[in-house]
Amino acid sequence: RDLVGTAPAVEEKALEAALRPKALDDFVGQATVRTQLSLVLQSSRIRQTAADHVLLSGPPGLGKTTLAMIIAAEMQAALRITSGPAIQHAGDLAAILSSLTDGEVLFIDEIHRMSRPAEEMLYIAMEDFRVDIIVGKGAGATSIPLELAPFTLVGATTRAGLLPGPLRDRFGFTGHLEYYSPEELQKVLRRSAGMLEMQVTAGGFVEISSRSRGTPRIANRLLRRVRDWALVHEVNEVDRAAASAALDTYEVDSLGLDRLDRAVLEALCTKFRGGPVGLSTLAILVGEETETVETVAEPYLVREGLLARTPRGRIATDAAWEHLGLTAPPQRDE
Numbered sequence: 619r620d621l622v623g624t625a626p627a628v629e630e631k632a633l634e635a636a637l638r639p640k641a642l643d644d645f646v647g648q649a650t651v652r653t654q655l656s657l658v659l660q661s662s663r664i665r666q667t668a669a670d671h672v673l674l675s676g677p678p679g680l681g682k683t684t685l686a687m688i689i690a691a692e693m694q695a696a697l698r699i700t701s702g703p704a705i706q707h708a709g710d711l712a713a714i715l716s717s718l719t720d721g722e723v724l725f726i727d728e729i730h731r732m733s734r735p736a737e738e739m740l741y742i743a744m745e746d747f748r749v750d751i752i753v754g755k756g757a758g759a760t761s762i763p764l765e766l767a768p769f770t771l772v773g774a775t776t777r778a779g780l781l782p783g784p785l786r787d788r789f790g791f792t793g794h795l796e797y798y799s800p801e802e803l804q805k806v807l808r809r810s811a812g813m814l815e816m817q818v819t820a821g822g823f824v825e826i827s828s829r830s831r832g833t834p835r836i837a838n839r840l841l842r843r844v845r846d847w848a849l850v851h852e853v854n855e856v857d858r859a860a861a862s863a864a865l866d867t868y869e870v871d872s873l874g875l876d877r878l879d880r881a882v883l884e885a886l887c888t889k890f891r892g893g894p895v896g897l898s899t900l901a902i903l904v905g906e907e908t909e910t911v912e913t914v915a916e917p918y919l920v921r922e923g924l925l926a927r928t929p930r931g932r933i934a935t936d937a938a939w940e941h942l943g944l945t946a947p948p949q950r951d952e
């Protein structure tokens with residue numbers, strides 16, 4: 619294929635789309651969610667109805683959008699994609715809902731960011747496949763019910779707890795996506811390398827997976843950077859040393875920590891002698907929203923044993939000091 623002249627960002631997007639698994643069987647890892655979801659889909663196929671609404675929670679890049687696409691494909695239904703921040707008025711949502719066709723799958727990413735009125739409209743739509751359109755203002759306002767075609771809502775959020783109870787309860791199935799193990803990431807990488815026609819040794823896959831932050835999206839991105847490096851250095855087969863040299867060039871952290879992860883740890887260690895410090899103070903210091911620090915950075919840092927949550931606040935562990943190459947003060951308040 620001739621990709622000369624294609625804007626780089628476009629090529630990256632096209633590659634990311636091409637690397638997405640299309641069927642549930644090709645989806646690596648997340649065995650529990652996969653088994654449960656497969657039952658939900660099979661049952662609705664037997665009953666010949668739209669599948670129950672599905673809520674997917676978990677940190678970014680673990681495959682929520684990919685799963686929504688797979689749900690639509692497995693149900694042989696069309697897919698409509700939108701996001702919570704894009705739906706600020708109930709009217710925006712009414713327009714989308716009323717245009718859905720029978721059995722269509724509606725994917726709402728970041729569903730916890732929808733406005734309150736839109737959220738309330740969604741409750742009724744999910745339960746009764748109806749929206750109430752308000753016409754007029756004040757005492758003369760009337761509500762006109764509008765029937766909707768039965769649809770399947772797939773909602774994605776970084777944490778199910780961010781959703782108000784009434785909305786959460788209206789999902790028939792909730793799946794929580796976990797970070798991927800290095801072995802699972804190697805499977806994802808193996809499949810992607812095959813599609814990119816790259817030669818990578820087992821050691822090469824091990825090296826890339828260990829720096830991928832448990833996240834397939836990052837694994838695929840690092841693989842593309844390694845491909846660039848190999849192409850320029852005329853390396854035909856990427857082994858562990860080559861992968862390591864390539865990723866060092868891009869300053870990819872040896873544990874896969876990203877900018878926010880490192881900023882959180884550095885703030886904890888250098889500004890608070892390792893803590894304990896409250897979440898909101900930490901968020902202000904790194905210039906992020908509390909929710910982002912809590913649902914995006916923290917789960918991975920905790921999993922890697924770099925940060926601990928205590929009743930008095932967050933603390934950096936010995937491993938965190940070591941990873942940052944800093945010396946922990948002798949008397950730390952733990």
Ligand code: ATP
Nearest residue numbers: 634637638645646678679680681682683684834835
């Ligand atoms: P966000 O919430 O930020 O949209 P996401 O969780 O929806 O992230 P996706 O966009 O679905 O993440 O996945 C990111 C990329 O990772 C996709 O391009 C896909 O190729 C790859 N990917 C995700 N999960 C898997 C998987 N289980 N097997 C293989 N590839 C995967």
